[in-house]
Amino acid sequence: MEVLNKKWSMEKLMSLRKEILATWPTGSDVEDIDAGIEYQKSLPKSKNFAAKLLHAKENGITLVQPRAGVALVNEHIGLLQFLQNEGQADLLPSTIDSYTRQNRYQEAEKGIQESISSGRSLLNGFPAVNHGLENCRRVVESVNVPVQVRHGTPDARLLAEITLAAGFTDYEGGGISYNIPYAKNVSLEKTIYYWQYVDRLIGYYHENGVVINREPFGPLTGTLVPPCISHTVAIVEAILAAEQGVHNLTLGYGQCGNLVQDVAAIQTLQELSEEYLLKNGYENRHVTTVFHQWMGGFPQDEAKAFGVISWGAATAALAKATKVIVKTPHEAMGIPTKEANAQGLRTTKQLVNMLKDQTLPLTNELAEEKEMIKKETRAILDTILKVGDGDWARGIIRAFEAGIIDVPFAPSRYNAGRILPARDNNGAIRMLDTGDLPFDKEIIDFHKKKIAERGEAEEREPSFQMVIDDIYAIGKGMLVGRPN
Numbered sequence: 455m456e457v458l459n460k461k462w463s464m465e466k467l468m469s470l471r472k473e474i475l476a477t478w479p480t481g482s483d484v485e486d487i488d489a490g491i492e493y494q495k496s497l498p499k500s501k502n503f504a505a506k507l508l509h510a511k512e513n514g515i516t517l518v519q520p521r522a523g524v525a526l527v528n529e530h531i532g533l534l535q536f537l538q539n540e541g542q543a544d545l546l547p548s549t550i551d552s553y554t555r556q557n558r559y560q561e562a563e564k565g566i567q568e569s570i571s572s573g574r575s576l577l578n579g580f581p582a583v584n585h586g587l588e589n590c591r592r593v594v595e596s597v598n599v600p601v602q603v604r605h606g607t608p609d610a611r612l613l614a615e616i617t618l619a620a621g622f623t624d625y626e627g628g629g630i631s632y633n634i635p636y637a638k639n640v641s642l643e644k645t646i647y648y649w650q651y652v653d654r655l656i657g658y659y660h661e662n663g664v665v666i667n668r669e670p671f672g673p674l675t676g677t678l679v680p681p682c683i684s685h686t687v688a689i690v691e692a693i694l695a696a697e698q699g700v701h702n703l704t705l706g707y708g709q710c711g712n713l714v715q716d717v718a719a720i721q722t723l724q725e726l727s728e729e730y731l732l733k734n735g736y737e738n739r740h741v742t743t744v745f746h747q748w749m750g751g752f753p754q755d756e757a758k759a760f761g762v763i764s765w766g767a768a769t770a771a772l773a774k775a776t777k778v779i780v781k782t783p784h785e786a787m788g789i790p791t792k793e794a795n796a797q798g799l800r801t802t803k804q805l806v807n808m809l810k811d812q813t814l815p816l817t818n819e820l821a822e823e824k825e826m827i828k829k830e831t832r833a834i835l836d837t838i839l840k841v842g843d844g845d846w847a848r849g850i851i852r853a854f855e856a857g858i859i860d861v862p863f864a865p866s867r868y869n870a871g872r873i874l875p876a877r878d879n880n881g882a883i884r885m886l887d888t889g890d891l892p893f894d895k896e897i898i899d900f901h902k903k904k905i906a907e908r909g910e911a912e913e914r915e916p917s918f919q920m921v922i923d924d925i926y927a928i929g930k931g932m933l934v935g936r937p938n
């Protein structure tokens with residue numbers, strides 16, 4: 455099945471809907487597609503994610519948002535209300551459980567029953583499909599701020615149908631960013647096709663006056679991902695979504711730890727995405743950015759964990775990211791208590807408030823970093839379009855096959871896995887091996903030089919050992935994995 459970046463007709467969407475809604479009994483509650491639109495229109499503007507994001511962007515504010523989700527409806531509502539009231543969350547999620555992410559609704563049902571009988575959440579998120587339309591509406595109505603669906607679902611069609619009709623106004627993910635880092639053996643043709651359904655549904659909401667924001671999953675594997683790699687995936691997903699009628703997008707990036715590189719990454723993500731959306735004919739699109747606090751391993755010690763959270767908060771604020779996704783001091787242990795989640799939020803809010811009136815000055819170092827990220831990202835994006843003979847969907851599929859785009863440490867068999875990232879002497883992410891990325895000599899030499907500087911400082915030859923040391927560094931309280 456060849457997948458092309460072409461807007462679906464509503465006939466095509468409607469012809470597939472019946473089959474999708476039949477995959478779980480709660481799908482029958484949303485058969486009337488226009489009832490969901492009418493419900494969305496009944497919500498106050500204060501509940502609309504896109505509106506709140508654009509207001510924040512216009513006013514130079516960085517909004518704070520947690521991840522959060524538990525098995526049962528009442529407990530999930532209590533959790534979100536606590537994070538809103540005690541955590542000062544500007545935006546709220548519903549993080550979906552792993553069974554639902556794999557469309558394993560039978561096991562999610564079992565998890566719900568066991569959570570009821572045991573009196574505690576035995577799922578690692580909120581099983582929105584099983585709970586269905588009315589319960590999801592209760593969640594949305596129980597808080598005063600906009601609510602977003604956060605998950606990791608390769609086939610997120612039914613989840614979208616139910617949560618959008620229920621009043622969620624932002625939907626995370628995409629056919630690449632929820633495949634390559636999340637699945638081992640699901641083709642990109644399939645997941646891009648599934649997500650064209652989701653984005654076309656959102657396009658239909660938009661055509662009927664309801665603005666739903668879309669957020670491709672920025673961090674990908676969250677392990678030493680160079681900015682040009684995560685930017686490429688985010689921008690291609692933005693283009694694929696825009697083609698289906700999505701107008702509001704939040705593009706994301708996972709903190710790497712070097713302040714200049716992270717600030718450069720957020721600024722270039724905003725600039726490049728706007729450039730490529732316009733260049734490809736998608737006018738009147740509204741782009742915001744989201745900075746994910748450290749996605750790698752966390753220290754167990756809570757005081758140190760607050761240090762990592764604060765560093766992410768400060769970087770997000772100095773980068774003027776529109777939104778920051780907050781970690782908690784329980785990150786090393788697993789699903790946080792609501793108290794720990796609220797602490798992560800308040801720590802972040804403190805840093806964001808104190809840094810609101812400051813930005814990182816445009817030094818030569820920052821300018822060089824921005825220039826390099828743009829050169830690398832444009833080289834990859836332009837090659838994707840070329841190998842796709844002018845089609846972005848065909849291009850990204852072929853580009854992954856050829857290693858033209860390559861996500862480090864991704865489980866997917868459709869990912870080449872030939873690039874090797876490592877930190878330079880200042881902790882910025884460089885490439886020990888650029889694999890088959892379409893980089894010219896200038897880019898390749900830049901990375902070689904930066905890594906060589908670290909080798910000289912550490913008196914060792916650049917090698918794969920640097921990559922291993924960098925992966926374990928944070929657990930030892932460091933950023934750069936120095937030799938013992």
Ligand SMILES: CC[C@H]1O[C@@H](n2cnc3c(N)ncnc32)[C@H](O)[C@@H]1O
Nearest residue numbers: 521522523524549578579785789790
């Ligand atoms: C993308 C992975 C991140 O999502 C976080 N996460 C996953 N499920 C939940 C959850 N149910 N509540 C809070 N945080 C969560 C997890 O701690 C990790 O930081």
